Amino acid sequence: MSTSHSGSDSDCYSSGYSDSDDDVVERKKAIPRVLANYYLEQVLGSGYSGSIYRAKHLHTGKVVALKVQDVDHECPTNRYERYLYPYLQGGKGMPTLWAAGMQGGWDYLAIDLLGPSLDNLFRQTGKDTMDLGSVCSIAMQLIARLQFMHTRGVLHRDIQLGNCVIGLPPNDKTIYMIDFGFSKQYIDPHTKRHITDSRSKRSFIGNYWFSSVNVHCRGRVPSRRDDLEAAALMLIHLLTPRGLTWTRNGIPKTDEAHDALMDEKRAARPEDLCRGLPVEFEDFLRYTRKLKFEQCPDYETWIENFRQLKVESGYSPSEDLVWPPQPPQMRKPVTIHTPLRIRVPGAVHRDEMEGILNGLTNLNLQAARPVLGDRTNVVPRTLLLSKEKPVATVNVSSGSEENKSALPQRRYAKPKAMILLDLAKKASTATDNASLARLVKEFVKALQMNSSRTLTKEGSQFLDVLYKQLDDPSVFIPPKRPSRGRSTIEQQQQEPARAKFGVIARLRYEVKSAPSNKALGSLVSDFAKVTNKCVGRTITKDGFVFLEGVAERLAALGR
Numbered sequence: 001m002s003t004s005h006s007g008s009d010s011d012c013y014s015s016g017y018s019d020s021d022d023d024v025v026e027r028k029k030a031i032p033r034v035l036a037n038y039y040l041e042q043v044l045g046s047g048y049s050g051s052i053y054r055a056k057h058l059h060t061g062k063v064v065a066l067k068v069q070d071v072d073h074e075c076p077t078n079r080y081e082r083y084l085y086p087y088l089q090g091g092k093g094m095p096t097l098w099a100a101g102m103q104g105g106w107d108y109l110a111i112d113l114l115g116p117s118l119d120n121l122f123r124q125t126g127k128d129t130m131d132l133g134s135v136c137s138i139a140m141q142l143i144a145r146l147q148f149m150h151t152r153g154v155l156h157r158d159i160q161l162g163n164c165v166i167g168l169p170p171n172d173k174t175i176y177m178i179d180f181g182f183s184k185q186y187i188d189p190h191t192k193r194h195i196t197d198s199r200s201k202r203s204f205i206g207n208y209w210f211s212s213v214n215v216h217c218r219g220r221v222p223s224r225r226d227d228l229e230a231a232a233l234m235l236i237h238l239l240t241p242r243g244l245t246w247t248r249n250g251i252p253k254t255d256e257a258h259d260a261l262m263d264e265k266r267a268a269r270p271e272d273l274c275r276g277l278p279v280e281f282e283d284f285l286r287y288t289r290k291l292k293f294e295q296c297p298d299y300e301t302w303i304e305n306f307r308q309l310k311v312e313s314g315y316s317p318s319e320d321l322v323w324p325p326q327p328p329q330m331r332k333p334v335t336i337h338t339p340l341r342i343r344v345p346g347a348v349h350r351d352e353m354e355g356i357l358n359g360l361t362n363l364n365l366q367a368a369r370p371v372l373g374d375r376t377n378v379v380p381r382t383l384l385l386s387k388e389k390p391v392a393t394v395n396v397s398s399g400s401e402e403n404k405s406a407l408p409q410r411r412y413a414k415p416k417a418m419i420l421l422d423l424a425k426k427a428s429t430a431t432d433n434a435s436l437a438r439l440v441k442e443f444v445k446a447l448q449m450n451s452s453r454t455l456t457k458e459g460s461q462f463l464d465v466l467y468k469q470l471d472d473p474s475v476f477i478p479p480k481r482p483s484r485g486r487s488t489i490e491q492q493q494q495e496p497a498r499a500k501f502g503v504i505a506r507l508r509y510e511v512k513s514a515p516s517n518k519a520l521g522s523l524v525s526d527f528a529k530v531t532n533k534c535v536g537r538t539i540t541k542d543g544f545v546f547l548e549g550v551a552e553r554l555a556a557l558g559r
């Protein structure tokens with residue numbers, strides 16, 4: 001895995017996987033049995049630039065991991081690590097540096113003795129993929145480690161399974177970061193400013209498997225976003241049978257093979273990499289790729305997102321990595337009767353919603369408040385588009401260009417928001433499922449009308465109204481109900497395997513057989529909740545399929 005440290009131009013290597021104990025690289029000169037008061041007991045691992053020994057202090061008896069490197073090594077990573085370790089002391093999952101120096105041509109670092117790497121743990125299972133609960137714990141801890149390193153002004157720049165190890169008991173549920181040989185300060189210690197971006201050609205720093213597309217394939221300067229993207233790729237790798245496709249042929253041995261690997265990595269879209277995975281992983285990867293060079297990632301939100309996913313998948317909310325993995329506990333029924341306004345940031349209170357809708361109604365009609373469900377309040381399109389009522393509702397599906405051009409320009413400053421509000425209003429007065437189905441289809445169309453797939457406040461309002469329509473039919477016209485089937489939650493309990501898929505993937509599946517309007521309302525509520533929860537509130541492809549499913553199901557359920 002070809003990399004180079006920014007402090008030097010020499011090429012170094014860092015394999016995607018660590019070597020096994022019996023596969024130690026033979027050093028040119030023999031390492032002495034005793035080095036700097038440490039008695040070297042056994043080799044723990046080795047990399048391109050040196051070996052790690054379990055070693056005991058001659059006088060105190062303290063056992064450490066001693067990282068030993070030839071002082072003349074072309075890639076003197078111990079020297080960089082020795083400089084950076086002090087910045088990282090005291091953080092959870094950061095090894096303590098006990099001693100460092102040079103003796104007899106050897107550069108050594110004495111650090112906490114730790115346990116096996118995630119690579120070792122995963123390989124020992126012999127499985128194709130890692131369980132979702134463990135991956136969520138890794139996600140939470142890894143993001144927290146990166147947050148800590150970044151707050152200390154340091155980038156890791158070589159995120160991979162071999163560089164994440166667990167502690168020894170009693171710290172065996174904690175993930176530690178190791179190998180800061182390619183780390184770098186992104187905040188200049190003198191000027192306190194962020195390092196600068198540059199488009200000039202530079203050597204690749206990182207590893208073949210998980211380095212970000214920007215760093216690996218475009219030669220960009222690494223910053224915080226790239227550590228996070230590498231973390232996202234590593235998590236997706238763990239959940240993908242046989243791993244990410246470009247990792248399957250081993251380390252590229254020729255430039256052509258490396259070019260092909262980069263092409264494959266560059267071309268892999270998040271939705272393709274994450275097909276069948278919980279939506280959080282695709283969202284996380286997208287999020288990391290949208291970050292600006294100097295932007296501070298929202299670590300906390302992502303830690304919480306992965307915690308939530310863990311819980312929703314039947315595991316404990318703890319970030320602890322329990323190894324060997326435990327099966328998910330029985331899913332607790334998710335309460336879906338909590339008022340939507342509490343669970344959805346940006347959703348509005350029922351009274352507030354009424355005020356908004358009434359405001360719109362007054363603007364449109366200058367008429368008395370409509371009776372909900374009273375079809376006589378339907379406004380003719382011509383009236384809606386007349387000049388005298390400039391903030392009138394825009395007909396989503398059939399507004400003619402001619403009519404639009406007659407309207408003042410400002411009316412189109414936020415057409416999407418207007419359309420969504422209009423749809424919310426229409427949904428509140430819909431009298432049957434067929435009308436609701438049409439409105440949901442128009443809602444999907446409106447959401448897709450520009451490149452932004454964000455669920456805006458207005459979009460949430462539509463879902464809120466839809467949810468209330470479906471959940472509380474007494475407010476509106478009661479739809480005819482088929483015989484009550486099993487609730488979706490009951491179905492989940494009987495089909496725990498499905499619980500491992502993401503919430504939206506589940507909703508998309510369940511919508512097809514929702515037995516009643518109320519059940520549909522629950523799904524809409526869950527959809528609003530999970531979409532509002534994800535950073536950027538992006539509606540994914542699965543999300544659109546779900547919404548279309550709602551429209552279809554409404555039409556099928558009839559009045």
Ligand SMILES: Nc1ncnc2c1ncn2[C@@H]1O[C@H](COP(=O)(O)OP(=O)(O)OP(=O)(O)O)[C@@H](O)[C@H]1O
Binds near residue numbers: 162
């Ligand atoms: N503190 C530690 N305690 C126990 N084992 C460790 C410790 N540090 C490293 N190891 C083991 O040694 C392996 C190599 O460590 P490390 O990545 O720090 O060395 P490196 O020479 O920088 O490797 P590379 O060149 O592959 O990046 C790890 O994968 C791990 O298995």
